[in-house]
Amino acid sequence: QVQLVESGGGLVQAGDSLRLSCTASRRTVSIDRMGWFRQAPGNGREFVAAIRWSVGTTAYADSVKGRFTISRDIAKNTVYLQMNSLKPEDTAVYYCATASPSYGYKALTSFSASDYWGQGTQVTVSS
Numbered sequence: 476q477v478q479l480v481e482s483g484g485g486l487v488q489a490g491d492s493l494r495l496s497c498t499a500s501r502r503t504v505s506i507d508r509m510g511w512f513r514q515a516p517g518n519g520r521e522f523v524a525a526i527r528w529s530v531g532t533t534a535y536a537d538s539v540k541g542r543f544t545i546s547r548d549i550a551k552n553t554v555y556l557q558m559n560s561l562k563p564e565d566t567a568v569y570y571c572a573t574a575s576p577s578y579g580y581k582a583l584t585s586f587s588a589s590d591y592w593g594q595g596t597q598v599t600v601s602s
Contacts, residue, residue, distance in 0.1 A: 497571030
């Protein structure tokens, strides 16, 4: 079983920046893609960003495009989410996820309950 360890959340003011980190517990785990999702009170879990592990292709939600950047450190099995120009509407619990290669093609934004998910880290942005 893969365990995802997240860090970097906190309380900041609008316009500030945060960097979230998520590391898989086992360096040798096979990774097809890793991503970030968020869930605000009263809302469902929302896609934020994802990255294809092998080639570095990225995808972003329209709401964060131009402000957030996803990156990876392959040697460390770690994915990062650099969040700039934070807004109060970014307030949510942020979850990272990892998906292993499969027999069929899976879109960058496609993660399921059968994939591995982190415990979540709280990001709160005050106005």
